[in-house]
Amino acid sequence: MVFDYIQKYPHRTKQILGISYEQLQSLLNCAINRYKDIKTKQESQKIRINASGGGRPTKLSTSEQVCLCLFYLRQMPRFQVLGMLFGVSKTEANDTFHDWIPILRDILPSSLLEQVSNNESDLLFVQEVLTNFRLLVDSMEQPIN
Numbered sequence: 365m366v367f368d369y370i371q372k373y374p375h376r377t378k379q380i381l382g383i384s385y386e387q388l389q390s391l392l393n394c395a396i397n398r399y400k401d402i403k404t405k406q407e408s409q410k411i412r413i414n415a416s417g418g419g420r421p422t423k424l425s426t427s428e429q430v431c432l433c434l435f436y437l438r439q440m441p442r443f444q445v446l447g448m449l450f451g452v453s454k455t456e457a458n459d460t461f462h463d464w465i466p467i468l469r470d471i472l473p474s475s476l477l478e479q480v481s482n483n484e485s486d487l488l489f490v491q492e493v494l495t496n497f498r499l500l501v502d503s504m505e506q507p508i509n
Contacts, residue, residue, distance in 0.1 A: 366449050367431045381431070382438040388431075394471050395430045395464070402467070423452050424460065432457060433464040 370377050374385035381388060407416070424432065432450050435441075436457075441449070447457035476494075480486035 365451065366435055367425075367428045370431065380438070381434045383434070388434075391434075391471070392427050392430055395467055396426050398467050398471055399426060423456065424450060429460050429464055430468075433461050433468060436461050 366380065370380060370385070370388070377383065377385040377388055383391070422429075428450065432446065435449070436443075436446055442454075443458045443461070444454040446461075447454040450457060452460070476490055480490050
């Protein structure tokens with residue numbers, strides 16, 4: 365439902381996912397390519413007894429799975445609500461989210477603090493620099509009944 369809505373109204377993507385439609389398309393391309401690379405590597409290392417292609421097919425396309433993950437990170441709904449919005453169970457929503465997080469962390473750059481967290485001298489320097497600047501956070505608050 366959410367992914368179909370974004371496809372129908374691309375100008376509302378930033379409100380729903382926090383990124384523009386063009387950024388979403390670019391992220392989807394990178395994520396899908398990375399996902400294919402991981403699956404190809406896993407498949408080459410598997411020792412198969414049964415032919416590939418067996419099992420239950422996924423309900424969500426890879427684009428919908430990435431959208432589910434981004435929607436969760438932006439809106440933070442419960443997995444039961446997330447599953448309802450994407451037409452899957454809460455367990456499927458939870459599993460999908462946790463399957464895609466490592467891929468998105470691999471594709472997207474980490475924050476400056478996360479990059480220097482292992483080196484204490486660099487961490488202190490970055491913290492000092494950041495205290496001298498004003499940080500603006502885009503947070504959209506909506507009243508909840």
